[in-house]
Amino acid sequence: MVCLGNICRSPLAEGIMQHKIDQAGLDWQVDSAGTAGYHVGEAPHKLSQKVSKQNGIDISQQCCRQFVKEDMLHFDLIYVMDSSNYNDVRRISADLWDENKVDLLLNKLYPNKNRSVPDPWYGEEDGYHKVFEMIDKACDAILEKYSILNIQ
Secondary structure (H helix, E strand, C coil), X not given: CEECCCCCHHHHHHHHHHHHHHHHCCCCCCCCEECCCCCXXXXXXXXXXXXXHHCCCCCCCCCXXXXXXXXXXXXXXXXXXXXXXXXXXXXXXXXHCCCCCEEEHHHHCCCCCCCCCCCCCCCCHHHHHHHHHHHHHHHHHHHHHHHHCCCC
């Protein structure tokens, strides 16, 4: 799960997806990263933590990190929050780029529409709730698609 700073959207996506994976009893690995190194080593944004906690998910132990090109080798699927993140992942990945592994997260709900998960960074708490709901639905779609295929 990738966004710009790995402080708002992608930590929520990691936490939501991991929670769903744990509930389903699947042995999948989830991680998140940012395309910019603004917050490396920090915990997720306080409002991301608050909203996730209100939904029964604790993301307080996550640590922000920057996306690196080797992530393209270590992960089967990479979901980005917007087209800018997509382009940054492609640039950072350089010779390791694999377009078959990368997609916008909301394409799981709206195929080929390339809709963005809005960045709630500059907004109020209600924006974090809206982003949580979007990501939650997209994670349900991912789980449904790949658990049906019995990918363990």
